[in-house]
Amino acid sequence: AQSVTQPDIHITVSEGASLELRCNYSYGATPYLFWYVQSPGQGLQLLLKYFSGDTLVQGIKGFEAEFKRSQSSFNLRKPSVHWSDAAEYFCAVGAWSGGYQKVTFGIGTKLQVIP
Amino acid sequence: DAGVIQSPRHEVTEMGQEVTLRCKPISGHDYLFWYRQTMMRGLELLIYFNNNVPIDDSGMPEDRFSAKMPNASFSTLKIQPSEPRDSAVYFCASTTSSEGYTEAFFGQGTRLTVV
Numbered sequence: 001a002q003s004v005t006q007p008d009i010h011i012t013v014s015e016g017a018s019l020e021l022r023c024n025y026s027y028g029a030t031p032y033l034f035w036y037v038q039s040p041g042q043g044l045q046l047l048l049k050y051f052s053g054d055t056l057v058q059g060i061k062g063f064e065a066e067f068k069r070s071q072s073s074f075n076l077r078k079p080s081v082h083w084s085d086a087a088e089y090f091c092a093v094g095a096w097s098g099g100y101q102k103v104t105f106g107i108g109t110k111l112q113v114i115p
Numbered sequence: 116d117a118g119v120i121q122s123p124r125h126e127v128t129e130m131g132q133e134v135t136l137r138c139k140p141i142s143g144h145d146y147l148f149w150y151r152q153t154m155m156r157g158l159e160l161l162i163y164f165n166n167n168v169p170i171d172d173s174g175m176p177e178d179r180f181s182a183k184m185p186n187a188s189f190s191t192l193k194i195q196p197s198e199p200r201d202s203a204v205y206f207c208a209s210t211t212s213s214e215g216y217t218e219a220f221f222g223q224g225t226r227l228t229v230v
Contacts (some may be wrong), residue, residue, distance in 0.1 A: 043222055074200075076169075090158065094216060094219075096216075100163075100165050100170050100171075101216060102160075102171065105157065106157070108158065
């Protein structure tokens with residue numbers, strides 16, 4: 001069964017600083033990987049996804065993530081954080097399980113942005 | 116498409132009462148997921164359907180929880196009787212397998228408070 005680990009529950013960065021959110025997954029084959037963002041009181045919105053091909057994927061709102069098979073990681077990055085990026089970020093892994101799709105989410109990382 | 120639609124957005128009920136949460140997936144999607152989000156446990160997959168058939172309900176916490184999908188455009192999650200520890204945000208999500216693996220699209224969630 002697949003699993004996702006987000007080691008940082010809470011991160012605080014200054015506005016304008018760079019950001020990296022960590023994500024490690026466990027899955028026996030090539031996974032489908034996602035990053036979602038959740039603003040307070042809202043549902044989850046897809047930031048980006050990796051299915052195959054180029055291991056550096058670009059997403060919305062200036063985010064990018066890099067798939068590193070050797071490290072089983074899919075870290076999310078942004079060069080310069082804006083106050084509006086304060087939200088909770090979820091890494092997820094999708095896989096075919098018993099012939100069906102199944103998505104497992106990490107615990108989430110809450111991002112606080114300070115002026 | 117209007118996206119995944121959940122109702123109600125907020126529900127406050129007394130312990131012991133029956134609660135029914137509703138979800139309308141995106142038209143044409145053949146997978147539907149129910150998740151529960153709490154501070155302590157993050158986002159947990161409760162159950163998912165494929166073509167209206169329940170595939171994996173191993174995440175349903177107790178027999179008090181039940182879910183149905185009578186047709187491709189409607190699903191319910193029922194809790195009977197409800198307990199204060201069921202207080203959480205419940206999300207419905209849908210996706211399609213028609214183009215291989217794709218991301219899940221989330222509704223806005225139902226915030227359930229059991230007093």
